[in-house]
Amino acid sequence: GSGMRSFSVTGPVNGTLKPGEARHIRVSYVPVAASDGDEFVLRLVTVHNDNESRLLKLNGRGVRLPAEWVLPRGTGEVDGAYLPHDLLDVGDIPIGSEKELTLGLRNVSGFTQRFEMVDIGDPQLRGCIDIMPSAAHVPAGETKTLRLRMRPTDKMILEKATLLFRLAAIDVESRGVPWDNLQQARASASDDAATRPEPPYAALSDAAVELPLKLSARSDSISYVCSQEDRVVFSTTVLYHARQHIFVLENASEISFDYSWRLVNAASRSAAHRAFTVRPQSGTLQARTKLDVALRFSPTEVCDFSTVRLELMLPQKDEATPAMSLELDASATCPVCHFEILDYPTLPGRDDVRIIEFESLGTGVRNRRRFSVLNTTKERYRFFWVDHRQALPDGCATDAAAGGAGGEATAMGGSLQPFGCVTRDGEIASGRKCEMELLYTPMSYGRHESFWTFRVPSQNLVVPFQFKGVVREPRVDVDSPSLNFGKVLVNYETRRTVNLVNREHLPFQFVIDSASWFDSALSISPMKGVVSPGGKLTITVTFKPSEEKLYNFNIIANVKRKAEPVVLNVKGSAYKIKSTMTLLAAPDAESGQELYSKVPANHDFGSLQVMEKRSAYLSLRNQSSFELEYLIQLRTATRHGMMQVPSNPRMGLVPPYVRVSPTHGSAAVDEPTLIEVEYSPPDTHILQGTTLKVLVGGSGPGQNVYTIDLSGSSRRPAVDFSFTEKDFGPTFMLQSETSSDVHEGPTSGYFGSRADLVITNRDATVCGVTAAKLEDVEEFIIDLPEDLEIAVGES
Structure with a gap:
């Protein structure tokens, strides 16, 4: 009934309680229909201890009121399936500010309802809240729009404060515009507007219905605490580099407030403020919470930065809220050059050593890293890249700074230098850029590193670098590590497919090593190819065993630039149809004529008299390790050629008057299966051109086929x-x-x-x-x- 639909449980349905732990589960009752008694039974089961299980019985009563509230979206508490229909959350309001919400009162009865606000339950609300209109007539099925205006003058925290309204069913004599106490009218054109009087009405019931509206609201003065009170001073920063300062902004009030940051430059024609950025730029700070503010200084030109200040903008603040302004001071210096490398780390303990990292998908791959170097001076100069494992180039002076950059370089994983530089030296004009191209070509797996320096002898500049490289195995593999063909008939061909998947952003070539299996029973297509980036390639594996045995192969696919090959395990077993067939004269005969597969045999029923019956018996013995299906086909010669005799009840009653029973079935292992072939001509007849075929082992090249040519005749006796x-x-x-x-x-x-x-x-x-x-x-x-x-x- 409606009881189960009216109750809802919010919270985990199962869990583990630690010793002394308490956990809350909310059971909500929202009646979907009027009911005198809704019942809900909740069972709490303790695992492995039935004595501690409990049954909770909850009852509720649903009452249908003549009117209901239509609240704006986003108000009230939403917790699981529970949505109160009479709770209005006004939210946070700073003292001195005003907030207005629109709500509705819907008449769900069949009569006109007169509503009136009769009481404001909480004293804190009196004098700071208005409901307009506070009295009105609402016709049946219509909704009256109300405006709630709130302007707090003191700090308050309201949780579900009650506003009480009274409803009464009435019959209004006037059928015009529904009345409310905000309507105004003029007695004459010269008179001032006055409140329109309430039209006469008749009450349909002596008892009035109370309709509460629960209100939640919070008001307080905006107050905050900033951990940064003094001027923010940044150390001298090289152009195109960045420094960051973090301070904390804390909301000390009981309400949330909106904020934003503004950078103000006292110098009218200066662009110094553009070197500063604030994150987050704006947002809402919840009550009693803290916010980390990051102030970043990233200069692109040299100028006076002491004229910039940071201001906190609070659109909802009152006169008592203090303003916040932080003075900023910074300086910038122009370097000899600027490396346009994003987010490069530095060597721990050596901030002057920059680290450039490489990643290679496999060995033998040439990986490139390009970036630009900007000449920020007013002169053209020549530069050199120096590998510390090699001799210095001509014109590059040696100094103590070179040795301080790292001494002898190391190349972990091999003696060959995997790093290189295409632009080992060159010239950069003033204000121009030069693109640098670094190479990483590893020939062995592992991690590699090497120390290099960028030198400008004319400016006495030495910038140390550490190149780091790591080789990662390409993610190229098959989607299934093994294929199992199961049992397959000898000389019968079956196929399976497997996908070679490339999860990298580069294409990879592969070649399948045919020497990894070297058996004609298995063939693979294609044997080589290219797997596209993020794609897959279907590989077809064909299994056609030629002899009866177990097969197990490990197919190796060599992927270029991948150290370990991709291995696919293929298994299967082959079997033959093993059966014997004996032609018997009687069903209990101990011996007879042996028949051989695919070797035709003859059987003559002899000369019979009309209506005489003569039978021959085929004894099928299954020598395989599983049941064998067999099927018998009877064909006879007609003027249209060889025709198959249908296996139906008329078999044996029409020419060639041969009946076979049974015509199909299963032969059990090591047990004889007897098949009767009966010749019973009802008239003079000559049996010739009739062939009996016994198919053992289903269809396919490995089946056993026994063929018998039948002959005989019948005549009428004298x-x-x-x-x-x-x-x-x-x-x-x-x-x-x-x-x-x-x-x-x-x-x-x-x-x-x-x-x-x-x-x-x-x-x-x-x-x-x-x-x-x-x-x-x-x-x-x-x-x-x-x-x-x-x-x-x-x-």
């Missing part, structure tokens, strides 16, 4: 009948109560007639005689022994 027609003449009908006695025996002549038929065999062979059943005739009884045979010349 016999004489003493009569071919017989008329018994009139015969008395039998009594119903004694009719059952008539069929007691063929010799009973009670109210019946009898005739003896004499059959004489004039053929050269023994003649078999059977009697056909007379359909739908119960009055005639044929007395003939079963399997009657008449010798030659006898009757």
Whole structure:
């Protein structure tokens, strides 16, 4: 019912409590329909201790009021599924400021409702809050818009203070514009506007309904504390470099406030303020919280920076809130050159040694790093890059600073220098840039480092650098480390696919090593190729075993610039169809003619008399380790060619009069399966051009196929009948109560007639005689022994 939908639980549904720990779970009741009693059962289960489990039963009563509040979005407490419909959160208001909100009162009843604000519960709200209008008529189904205006004069913190409204169902005589106490009217054109009087109405109920509105608000004077009180002084900074100073701004009030920073330059035509930036530039500082403010100085020209100050802008402050202004002082110096390298680290303990880092995807890869060097002087000069493992170039003076940059360089991971510089020397004009190109070509895995210096002899400049490089294995691999083909029939071909995935931003070439398996049973395509950046390449693995055994391969794919190859494990096993077939004359015969797969055999049913049946039996023995499916196909020659005889109930009743049972099935392991082949021609017939095929092991090149060519014939025997027609003449009908006695025996002549038929065999062979059943005739009884045979010349 509605009870389950009215309750909601907020919080974790399971967890672990430490000793002495308490955890709160909120159960909210928001009725979705009027109800006298909603019930909700909450079960608390203690794992491994049923005695500590508890059942909590919660009850609630939902009442439908004639009106409801329509509150603006973003007000109230939203906690899980709980959203109070009568809680209005005004928010933070600085003392002396004014805040106005719009809300609505919706009439959900079928009558006009008169509402009136009757009480302000909290004394702090009296005198600083207005509800406009405070009384009005709301027609059925309509919403009245209200304005709430609040202007606090003192500090206050309100949590769910109550504003009480009274509702009454009324019948208004006037049907014009709904009345409220803000409407004004003039008695005449010369009179001043006055409040429109409330129109007459009749109360429909003596009892009024109270509708509360809960209000939360906070007001206080804006106050803050800044950890920086004195002038902010930056050390001398080289152009295009940066220094940063951090201070703390703390909100000491009970309300949040908006803030922003402004840089003011006292010099009218100076751009010194552009060298400073503040982060964050603006925002909202919550009550009783702290904010780290970063002031950054990054000069691009030399000028007077002491004319700049930083001001805190508070749009909501009052007269009692002090202003904040920080004086800034800094100086800049012009370097001989500027390296346009973003975010380069320095050597720990040596801030003058810059570190340039490289990363290589595999070995043998030429990795480039480019950046520009700006000549900030007024003269053209020549520069040199010096590798400390090599001799200094001509024109580059040696000094003590070079040795202080790091002494002998080291190259961890190999003796060959993996680092190089394309622009080893050159000239830079005044105010111009020169692009530098550094190389990192590792030939071995591991970490590499080397010390270099950038030198400008004419300016006595030596800038030490440390080049660091690391080789990372390319992320190129197969999405599946192994393939298992399972059991596959010998000489049967099956395929699987695997993807070679490249998770890098560069393409990679690969070559599959055919010597890693060297077996004709397995083939792979493609054997080489290129995997695109962030892409994948499908590789097809074909398995066609040629002999019965287990197969296990480790396919190696060599990826260029990747030290370790990609290995794909491929497994599979091959099996053969092992079966024997024996042609038996009788189902219980111990021996017979052995048949061989794909070697045709013959079977002659011999000469049969019409209506005679003769059967042959096929004994199938499964010598494999699992069940084998078999299927029998019977084909016969027609004037249109070889046609397959359908396996249906008419099989054996139409030419070629051969019936096979069963025509398909499963052969169990090491147990004979008997198949009967019956030839029973109902008329003169010659069986020729008929082939029986037994397919063992399903379809495929490894199946066993046994083929048998069937032959035989049938003819009518030379016999004489003493009569071919017989008329018994009139015969008395039998009594119903004694009719059952008539069929007691063929010799009973009670109210019946009898005739003896004499059959004489004039053929050269023994003649078999059977009697056909007379359909739908119960009055005639044929007395003939079963399997009657008449010798030659006898009757």
